[in-house]
Amino acid sequence: MNGEPISLLNAGGNFTSSPELPFETDSTDVLALYNDMLMARTVDTEAIALQRQGELGLWPSMLGQEAAQIGAAHALNPRDIVFPTYREHGVAWCRGVDPVDLLGLFRGTTLGGWNPTENNFNLYTLVIGAQTLHAVGYAMGILRDGDVGTGDPDRDRAVLVFLGDGALSEGETNEAFVWAAAQNLPVVFFCQNNQWAISAPYSVQSRVSVAQRAQGYGFKGVRVDGNDVFACLAATREALAAARAGQGPTLIEALTYRRNPHTTSDDDGRYRTLAENDAWAALDPIDRLRTYLQSTGLLNDANVEDISRRGKALAEHLRAGCRALPFPGHASPFQNTYADLPDELERQMNEHLEFVEAGE
Amino acid sequence: MSIKQFSLPDVGEGLTEAEIVTWLVKRGDIVEVNQAIVEIETAKSLVELPSPFAGEVHELHAVAGETVDVGNPIISIETGETGSTGTSPTPAEEAPPATDTGEDPKLLVGYGAREIGTHRRRRKVKGEVPAERPSVAPMTPVGGPPxxxxxxxxxxxxxxxxxxxxxxxxxxxxxxxxxxxxxxxxxxxxxxxxxxxxxxxxxxxxxxxxIPIKGVRKHTAAAMVKSAFTAPHVTEFVSVDVTKSLDLLRQVGQRRDFRDVKLTPLTFVAKAFLKALRDTPEANSRWDDAAQEIVQMRKVNLGIAAATPRGLVVPNIKGAETLSLKELAQEINSLGSAAREGKTPQTAMAGGTVTITNIGVFGIDTGTPILNPGETAILAVGTVRRMPWVIQDEEGERLGIRSVLQLALSFDHRVMDGQQGSRLLADTAAILTEPGLSLL
Known part of the structure; x- marks a missing residue:
């Protein structure tokens, strides 16, 4: 658990099976993985440009974490539910959330951006680690609905919650681990250990690997190469299957690297070296999958052209969509806080609307 | 054809300006959407800005090395589109007009502060080769801040x-x-x-x-000359064992209701001085030369001398004698921070009746303070030192290590004599030595 992460697709694009993590390449649409990883990168690249053009206040980049996110997301069933941090742009893409909707929070036009029930993809959570408790709470609900361990694939469901290495030092995360273990909840904790909690390296946070920490709570921890989309997919698939079957939680550590600064407001040159960044760039998750696809003949001129065309259209969709994001209106915070607007809040909303009216 | 302007965006949440480091395009160049056009350096980092438009560069509105306010246009690009002259639809356009007040803008907590000057240490971590951007012209030489x-x-x-x-x-x-x-x-x-x-x-x-004599320097000079050459100064000194006061200070500081209050030895000295003043009201008075009267004030407006980036200012606390220790501490702290930020209201500068100057913050033992003009007494508080001290108790005399500070009181000999001055200083010292005395 503390050793080398399990790797199925190495940096050179070679696939090797592992006794620790069974995986058949024909069990999934590898080209779809590649397409989604590229689209995730397109969203990320375009959003950074929009921030630099003054269209977004902030953007947390996911560059380098495509394999972890797309791999994990491809293990989901439609009925599974995801609790993201604020960096899961790739997972959002796979869940069918319009990437333009991701931009609203960072443009200041919304406090959410999408309906979590539509795609079983919750809103971004900025408070580090807070979503782990939301996830555990939701998993308790699934248990009480009896949607665990029935053996019916249309009924059993699980929660996939994302967290970063920094969240492991938060009280909430540890409480969530304790609770998930104590109640044997259908939840999978997927930790993208990108090694930097803003400027704090993982080494100053823990003496042991992320995966090893699961042992202390009494559930399984798995450590995989986070830049290996096959390993991420296989580990999440196995963990979600166990969760749906009533075998309780798993903590997956996807060892990866945040190649860009923490956000567009950060300057990572103050705390880490370019050499370190270069070393991880050489382990790029998309490059190795491309090499694999080329070597297996799955990638040809036609689908390369097709993916490229889709990427350009997506970029244009983001540029136009971002600028067209609607003004949220003055009533929005009041109307979207509770499912049913309480009388007192309605009174405050009306007072606020009158105030706005009078000011214009 | 239409010409679109791109205005400098706030790329770092609350920045107000950036320096143009290098232009990556020139007039006449054809640029693509998202092509890097310029490298800018903000207070936070060095970033490249991508073009929001495709077209031909029509004009650069700033030169390399120039500092541009957020919201000001930096480049115009002639796009192929037809229509009226447009501007970039960036929110930067709605940014408030940049005003130069000479004050640092208030940045959000946790975000980079504006540095003096426009150059900041180029981001580098040891072990790196300085050849990170070979395609770009070298930066303006950087001296780096101290x-x-x-x-x-x-x-x-x-x-x-x-x-x-x-x-x-x-x-x-x-x-x-x-x-x-x-x-x-x-x-x-x-x-x-x-x-x-x-x-x-x-x-x-x-x-x-x-250095031109002006501003606070000029004002201070005039006040000091006036005071030094009209009021005959006498200065007296006393060394005080403040060990017990400091113990009490720590105890009080641990109380829940003092949790957010900054207590320092100065707080206790001020409290003791105010208490001692009740028995020597002569010190809280003013020499009215025109009326040929000595005006004794009932209220104590306690001035606290504060060193600020703009020079010395002496704002005062109105009615200080009525304040509790906690209120006094809060007043001293807010007065000090307002003074350092240059936000002392005029009312706080006028009407002082007596002053304390805390030279201890400079690590100084004592000195001969000059009166704030119009006042009769000024107390200088030295730094607290651990010193050998003769301790007297029931067991006799012995040497010990105690916390000791020196007080220096200058007073106007026209208004009062050595007797009153000595009493005021001795009373202050006595309370600080035995803070329990203030119960009496």
């Missing part, structure tokens, strides 16, 4: 000292607290504080630095 830890920077700022002018003795050219204090002592005039270097300073050919 090195010092944040608390030492703050100390220098509070003392109105320019860090760059202080000789570093720390490893790697770091200015230490001692360096700043040494520089401060070198330029300090007791009770006159320090002054920030004046603007418009000239270095003459012979190496002399000629």
């Amino acid at each position: 090195k010092a830890s944040p608390p030492v920077r703050k100390l220098a700022k509070d003392l109105g000292l320019d860090l760059a002018a202080i000789t570093p003795t720390g490893e790697g050219g770091v200015r230490t607290r001692a360096d700043v204090l040494k520089a401060s002592a070198g330029s300090a005039v007791i009770a006159a504080g320090q002054d920030a270097p004046g603007t418009g300073t000239d270095v003459a050919d012979n190496g002399e630095l000629r």
